[in-house]
Amino acid sequence: MASIQTRMTDDHQRCDALFAEAEELVTEERWDEAAVRLEEFSRAMDRHFRMEEEALFPAFEAATGITAGPTEIMRSEHGQMRLLMEAMTDAANRHDRDDFLGQSETMLIIMQQHNAKEEQVLYPMADESITEGREHLMQQLDET
Amino acid sequence: MHPGLNLQQAPPISVPFRFFIAAPLFGAAAGLTLLAFGPGVLVSRWAPTTLASTHLVTIGFIGLVMCGALMQMLPVIAGVVIPRPILVSRMVHLLLVVGTLSLAAGFHWWSAPLLKLSAALLSAGFVVFVAAVSAALLRARGGDSVTAMRAAVAALAVTVALGVFTALELVSARSGPNVASLTNLHLAWGILGWVGLLVCGVAYQVVPMFQITPRYPRWLTRHLAPGVLAGLVVWTALYIAGDDVPALAAPAWLATWIAVFITFAVTTLRLQARRRRRTEDVTRAFWIVGMLSIPASGVLWTAMQVGADSALVNRLPVLLGVCLLIGFAVSVVNGMLYKIVPFLVWFHLKRSAQGAACPDVPNVKRVISAGRIRWQFRLHLGALGALILAALWPAWPSYLAGLALVASFSLLWANLAEGALVYVRVTRDRRKRQPVSLASAAAGADSPRGIETPPR
Numbered sequence: 001m002a003s004i005q006t007r008m009t010d011d012h013q014r015c016d017a018l019f020a021e022a023e024e025l026v027t028e029e030r031w032d033e034a035a036v037r038l039e040e041f042s043r044a045m046d047r048h049f050r051m052e053e054e055a056l057f058p059a060f061e062a063a064t065g066i067t068a069g070p071t072e073i074m075r076s077e078h079g080q081m082r083l084l085m086e087a088m089t090d091a092a093n094r095h096d097r098d099d100f101l102g103q104s105e106t107m108l109i110i111m112q113q114h115n116a117k118e119e120q121v122l123y124p125m126a127d128e129s130i131t132e133g134r135e136h137l138m139q140q141l142d143e144t
Numbered sequence: 145m146h147p148g149l150n151l152q153q154a155p156p157i158s159v160p161f162r163f164f165i166a167a168p169l170f171g172a173a174a175g176l177t178l179l180a181f182g183p184g185v186l187v188s189r190w191a192p193t194t195l196a197s198t199h200l201v202t203i204g205f206i207g208l209v210m211c212g213a214l215m216q217m218l219p220v221i222a223g224v225v226i227p228r229p230i231l232v233s234r235m236v237h238l239l240l241v242v243g244t245l246s247l248a249a250g251f252h253w254w255s256a257p258l259l260k261l262s263a264a265l266l267s268a269g270f271v272v273f274v275a276a277v278s279a280a281l282l283r284a285r286g287g288d289s290v291t292a293m294r295a296a297v298a299a300l301a302v303t304v305a306l307g308v309f310t311a312l313e314l315v316s317a318r319s320g321p322n323v324a325s326l327t328n329l330h331l332a333w334g335i336l337g338w339v340g341l342l343v344c345g346v347a348y349q350v351v352p353m354f355q356i357t358p359r360y361p362r363w364l365t366r367h368l369a370p371g372v373l374a375g376l377v378v379w380t381a382l383y384i385a386g387d388d389v390p391a392l393a394a395p396a397w398l399a400t401w402i403a404v405f406i407t408f409a410v411t412t413l414r415l416q417a418r419r420r421r422r423t424e425d426v427t428r429a430f431w432i433v434g435m436l437s438i439p440a441s442g443v444l445w446t447a448m449q450v451g452a453d454s455a456l457v458n459r460l461p462v463l464l465g466v467c468l469l470i471g472f473a474v475s476v477v478n479g480m481l482y483k484i485v486p487f488l489v490w491f492h493l494k495r496s497a498q499g500a501a502c503p504d505v506p507n508v509k510r511v512i513s514a515g516r517i518r519w520q521f522r523l524h525l526g527a528l529g530a531l532i533l534a535a536l537w538p539a540w541p542s543y544l545a546g547l548a549l550v551a552s553f554s555l556l557w558a559n560l561a562e563g564a565l566v567y568v569r570v571t572r573d574r575r576k577r578q579p580v581s582l583a584s585a586a587a588g589a590d591s592p593r594g595i596e597t598p599p600r
Contacts, residue, residue, distance in 0.1 A: 016356050016420070017356070017420060019356070020356045020420035020421045020422070021420075023421065023422075023423055024421075024422045024423070027422065027423055080494070087507075098509075099507070101423060101509060102506075102507030102508065102509035102510055103507050105423075105507065105508050105509050106487075106490055106507045106508045106509075108353075108354065108356075108421075109354075109483075109487050109508065112353035112354065113220050113221070113353070115353075116220070116221055116349060116353065117220070117223065120221070120222075120223065120285065120287060121223045121285060124285070
């Protein structure tokens with residue numbers, strides 16, 4: 001069966017690619033295209049967060065009995081990233097290149113270390129521990 | 145509860161910062177040594193003042209930053225916490241700082257008591273560090289990066305043991321020919337093992353992360369660190385065996401592992417060429433210099449092995465030292481500081497606001513001014529160029545190199561201090577504005593001078 005690790009890591013990389021494209025468009029001050037790509041990036045991120053918050057994390061918590069630790073921190077980092085994406089969008093709307101690039105640099109670091117923690121610790125643990133209802137979970141992830 | 149699984153265990157900002165802020169001062173001290181003693185420093189790798197300034201760079205700059213960075217990064221990339229981080233960092237920092245100073249003074253004045261003192265202080269400092277980090281690393285998960293870090297820390301332990309042994313051998317009455325052999329072992333373990341493997345372990349993580357490149361190929365990351373560690377053990381045995389094995393055995397074996405590092409460097413450069421992220425990035429420029437220095441060092445090392453005795457070949461050991469220490473290690477470490485320090489300032493200021501909106505926190509690009517970072521990179525390149533020149537013709541270029549080193553490390557220090565000051569200023573302003581409720585102070589106050597308010 002497909003692993004949670006592969007499924008979610010692929011999604012991270014898809015988001016990364018959109019991020020890089022949006023950032024490059026802003027660097028070149030192609031604002032209209034940047035706004036479109038940024039919108040795609042925000043939507044992809046939002047979907048990824050919902051996959052985790054509505055399906056994966058509850059399944060992880062149920063399977064491991066861990067509710068207070070890692071998933072809680074992952075959720076709070078999602079909150080941080082939502083704020084940073086708002087700041088990026090706002091800067092792009094104002095055509096403020098420098099402000100955007102500062103916010104996006106911050107976003108990149110938060111996003112990447114968040115992904116690293118998930119890919120190296122959380123997803124492998126989820127793959128090990130979530131055995132029951134796994135097909136249902138994968139279906140939920142696809143449908144989010 | 146799963147032991148060690150707590151994904152938000154970044155140590156207090158003082159833990160890595162005390163290392164980062166001290167480190168450039170040692171680099172500047174090495175530059176001052178070059179300015180004060182001129183060509184004498186770069187004439188031979190064995191001159192006392194050469195040994196002094198080399199160790200100011202290796203332990204004082206590279207070592208301090210690597211210790212601080214490892215204590216910072218382990219929790220983030222390996223999900224483990226270092227026990228008693230504040231106590232450990234204070235002890236390690238104090239012992240390494242005083243130990244490095246007494247080592248440099250001990251070499252310069254060739255003082256047995258100072259060298260013995262430094263051996264005691266430095267071994268104590270590294271023992272505490274290795275013990276604390278090992279305790280965390282043994283519980284870590286996180287794949288090939290963690291494997292490389294474990295191997296690097298093991299190599300650090302061997303490097304320190306060999307260094308202490310060499311120092312005691314130097315000051316003993318029976319100081320004999322094996323000091324040269326011990327030194328070669330010491331620096332192979334230090335450069336290929338400790339510095340080399342740690343850079344690899346960090347690179348596996350940060351190169352794909354920060355530039356959005358493809359990942360390093362698994363065949364490389366899986367086998368590199370265990371291979372290099374085992375390779376160093378075998379090489380040490382061959383080296384010690386000396387006349388009992390064919391003369392070419394030890395260098396040929398070592399050449400294999402140097403080739404492995406060149407493969408790593410070339411892979412890194414190729415990954416960076418395929419990066420998705422195209423924004424201007426000084427850290428990447430530092431890394432390119434660092435990665436190019438690896439094959440260059442390989443060429444110099446090979447020339448040293450096969451070259452006939454000549455004036456030029458006699459200059460190669462010092463040139464190789466410059467290329468490895470300043471070209472490779474200092475470049476990479478210096479570049480990483482510009483990613484780590486602004487992020488830590490931002491992260492800790494956000495965290496201390498406890499979730500409140502905090503318009504007083506600058507984004508990571510406003511922590512250290514970009515123009516001054518670019519200038520420091522240029523000065524670093526200038527210092528590297530001048531040192532290469534000075535390694536070949538020590539006469540007047542030595543002074544130029546000394547001056548450039550002092551300038552580059554001083555500006556690095558000023559840049560890091562600028563970052564630290566942002567943290568101090570925002571924290572102080574928050575306290576001043578409203579000592580009662582930090583959250584409302586952060587949300588309602590004007591931003592401090594010089595930091596624009598990000599949109600809300």
